[in-house]
C-alpha cells in the first residue's frame with residue numbers, strides 16, 4: 001500500500017514535470033522511459049491539450065490543475081527539504097523573459113534573476129538553442145578534450161586585458177576555492193618555509209559557503225556555527241586604505257575582494273581602494289583576486305565590473321566568475337595570469353563536472369549575447385538610475401541611500417523599515433526582488449530589462465513607499 005502510494009506519488013510528480021516542460025518534446029521523451037511515468041506523461045499531455053483547447057490562457061493553467069495546492073507544496077517542502085532558506089508561499093512553474101508565473105497562473109516581474117543569474121531572462125531562445133546543440137555530448141569529463149570548453153576559455157581570456165588561462169568548475173564558491181588554492185601554491189612556492197599563506201579579505205564580502213570561501217567570508221552569521229575555519233584568513237575594512245596596509249605583508253599570498261560587494265549591501269569599491277590593493281599586492285608579491293561572481297558578466301553595463309570606468313582600469317591576477325555565465329546552468333570559471341597557471345600542474349586541482357561541453361556551449365552563447373547587449377543596456381541603465389534617484393528624492397523618510405552600478409543596485413531603507421517588509425509588499429504587487437542584509441533591497445534584474453518593466457517597478461515601489469508603516 002505504502003509502496004503503491006509512493007509510486008503513484010512519483011508518477012504524479014513526473015506528470016507535473018512534464019506539464020511544466022510541456023513544449024519540450026525531448027524532456028518528455030526522456031521521462032517516458034519509466035512505464036508509470038509514461039502513463040502519467042500521456043495523461044498530463046492529454047489534459048494539457050484539452051485545457052489548451054478549452055482555455056485561451058497559458059500553460060500555467062495546466063500547471064494549476066496538476067500541481068497540489070500551494071499550502072500542500074509548502075508542507076512537502078518543509079517535510080522533504082532541509083531548512084536552509086526562508087521562502088514565501090509561492091511556487092513558480094514557468095518563466096518567459098522577465099516574467100515568472102506561479103502555479104495559479106499569476107505573472108510576476110523578475111528583478112531577482114535567481115540572484116543575478118538569468119542575465120538573458122527565462123526561456124531564452126539563444127540559451128535553449130545552445131543547450132539543444134550540445135545534447136549529443138552533454139558530459140565528457142576532464143580526461144579528454146572537448147571543443148566548447150576550449151572555445152569558451154579562448155573567448156573569456158581574450159575578452160579581458162590581462163588573463164591568459166581559464167579553469168572551469170561548477171559554482172561560485174568552487175571558483176573561489178580554486179582561486180584560494182592557487183594562491184596557497186603561489187605563497188608556498190615563493191616561501192617554502194610555508195610562512196606566506198595569509199589571505200586578506202574584507203568585512204561585508206561574500207565569497208561562498210564551502211570551507212575555503214567561507215573562511216574568507218567574515219560574517220559571523222555565516223561563520224559562527226562552523227568553527228574552526230581555515231586559519232590565516234585576515235579581515236580588513238572595505239574601502240579603508242589604512243586597514244588594507246595594516247594587513248597586507250610579505251606573509252600574504254592573496255587579497256580577495258569583490259569590486260562591488262553584493263550580498264554585503266551593494267557597496268562598490270572605490271577606485272583608490274582597488275588601486276591601493278594592487279599596489280600592496282605588487283609590493284608584497286601577493287595575488288590580487290577579484291571575485292566577480294555577482295558583479296561580472298555584463299551586470300554593470302561593462303563585461304567585467306573591474307572594466308567599468310569608475311574603477312580606473314585596475315587589473316587583478318585572478319578573477320572568479322559563476323552565476324550568469326550559463327544563464328542558470330551551473331558553471332564557474334577562474335581566469336588567471338600565466339605566472340599563476342605556470343605553477344599549477346596536472347593533479348593539483350580538478351573537477352568531474354566542470355568545463356563540460358554542454359554547459360560550456362551554453363556559456364559561450366551567453367557570453368556572446370551579453371557582449372552584444374552591452375551597448376543597448378546603456379539607455380536602460382540610465383533610466384534605472386533616474387528612477388531609483390527619483391524614488392530616493394521623493395521618499396527621504398523611507399529611502400536612505402541608493403547604491404551600485406548598472407543592474408546591480410541596492411536601495412537602503414531608513415532604520416524604521418526593513419527590506420523584508422518591502423520585499424513582501426513587492427511580491428503582492430507582482431514584483432520579485434531580494435534583500436542584502438536587514439535594510440537593503442537588492443535589485444538584480446535580467447540584463448534584458450526594458451523601459452516598460454522599469455516603469456512597473458517604479459509604480460510598485462512608489463505605491464509601497466507611500467503606504468509603508470514602520471516595522472513593528
Ligand SMILES: Cc1ncc(COP(=O)(O)O)c(C=O)c1O
Nearest residue numbers: 171172173206207208262293294
Ligand atoms: C560575490 C560572490 N561570490 C561567491 C558567491 C558564491 O557563489 P555560489 O552560490 O555559486 O557558490 C556568491 C553567491 O552569491 C557571490 O555573490
